[in-house]
Amino acid sequence: MRTLLRPGFVALCLALGLTLAGCTSSGDCDSPYAGSPQFKGCLFANPPNPDTPPGAGTWTIWSRFVFASKSGTVPVDAIPVRPLTTAQLEALDPQANHVVRLGHSSHLLKLRGRFWLIDPVFGERVSPFSFAGPKRFHAPPLALQQLPPIEGLILSHDHYDHLDVPTIEYLAQRVQRYFVPLGVKARLIEMGVPAERVQEFDWWQGATHAGVQLTATPSQHFSGRSLTDRNRTLWASWALQIGEQRIFYSGDSGYFGGFKQIGERFGGFDLALMENGAYDAYWPAVHMTPEETVQAFADLRGKVLYSVHNSTFDLAFHPWQDPLNRLADLSAAKGIELATPEIGEVLTVGQPRSNRRWWVGLK
Template sequence: MVFFLLFILALALTGYFVLNQPHFGKAPSGKRMERILKSPHYKNGRFDNLNATPQLAEDTSMPEVMFRFLFGKTPDKTPSKAFHFQKTDLQQLRHDQDAFVWMGHSSYFMQIEGKKILVDPVLSGYASPFSFTGKAFAGSDVYQTGDIPVLDYLIITHDHWDHLDYNTVLKLFTRTKKIITGLGTGEHLEYWGYDPENIIELDWFESADLGNRFKVTAEPARHFSGRGLKRDQAIWASFVFETPTQRIYIGGDSGYDDHFKKIGEKYESFDLAILENGQYNDDWRYIHFMPGENLKAMKELNAKRMIPVHHSKFALAAHSWYEPLTKIAKLNTENLRLIYPKIGEKIDWKDDAKVYEKWWEKYD
């Protein structure tokens, strides 16, 4: 009995030590918490989705999901050979050139009408609390923080490990003018040393005037948040980035729901929508798109073009690494304008004459 109690005590102390490491972040407090308590989306001690959203589907349980994830067999869950991509030199882009460069998963760089923007960068080689798990596919992690130019805006859609990477943002602070994120996530950033004066922290439906006819608005997503044991202390969001001539939808992570139709009606149209495509499973079908739902969301957003992301870098679900791309291409029976950049490839999303190869077929 004594040894058992000592074991439990050691386990508890280890857990306490691990969870109090800086990269786990910090729960909101002080004036930020006062603001959160006034949010209509914060109820019973946590942020909530607009509609009822189970984390897991009704016909499954967490033990079942964990067993299948840890011990189930998934053919081609990771590529059989290393990727070989060409890296665009972001430091040498012409200032007047619009460009999009995908860095794998949900990390991407955009230059829009002179503004340099980086979204959800995870450049440390893994997407988890520990470097030995959630490793990037060989050849997918082509960008390092030293490759990133001085940023006008760093956008963080939510605080999950595969979107907010402690080691990456820590190195980017000195080269980031402003961070745009959802309400509550600023606590992590401030705790890690970022100047709160440079954090634009928005609740759903709130906007920030960025000057010179640039504007950003936080819109809903259907997902959740959390880096430790306590979930939903910061809001998860999509963002509408408006310029003098364009409107871009930054989707973050989201399951399908009626908010896409409402956003489409509110803004009328988008020049580009960047939507998740991958890491899905029927067990968590409410918080991530199932195949084809992103196409439906694209139409409801009235988006002229879509870049599917959230794939081809980390294996976070039980499907082959190439399945999300294969399926979206097959399901696109209406020939919607889908853009399939390679990692590191510079593209102009407005060039509708460009034909994008199905690059993943060379590796499947």
């Protein structure tokens, strides 16, 4: 069949198959992570969640990506981007905490005067190949070379839309400290990051660096970067405490009881960066619908709901505006303070702002 001969077919299976339904491998039980409660049967695993609806099988998902048609998943009009300069970033109040949306789940943070990155992806594609796979809708608001000195870099898991080789290779010696889930350290070392700069965490483990208290918290997802390494590394959400303010980052996750547990343990969050995109009934366990995102936000006891994981890459079958429209409508109906910042927009935690539905009217 001609579809199987398309150059992007293998890349598509690898890039999107990893995000949705990779293969498993028995692995070697002689592992330094064998003591982790999340390490079971020689691989990392999610706790049981009987409330998760059943999903489709691996072949069904892959076949759909290869043969099914899509509609409206890629914007026709330009996504608005606010260009940033190093001078603008340096001018941000060093006594406050700021979050800058770079696109998808990538964020630059200025926390009490020092800069951090979360899941930075500056590459053109989220794929094992530079010539094929999901391509970004817009340029980043600033180039890698324009980034200020980075104090810390936080990773949620090792999928290509969160762990980007060209980005990490450029930043390898330019970041003071990396904070990653169990097993991801080896990935970074392969990309040129000095081993002594990387610290690994199991769920509920934490550290303090440059005035920021970090805790790796649970999420319901999976990991892998090839067809044979599924769940060889752990995935996580993150809780950050900076002075009196708390920020939560969900990473990628399906809805599960862990959100309520996190909310109870930390007593709520001033800002919650919540996954909102790439969901589908075929894979309900690993990504949340907007309705589930709102419920997870309530479980976390959040004050401001900040939408991430959308508007940059085509990773599912829903129209690209769907996560934003549904979340905005739900938030308005429930009286939730919502943040859907434009790419490059700066949000200052605890400061009033006017939210705008920037995507309305775009095709």
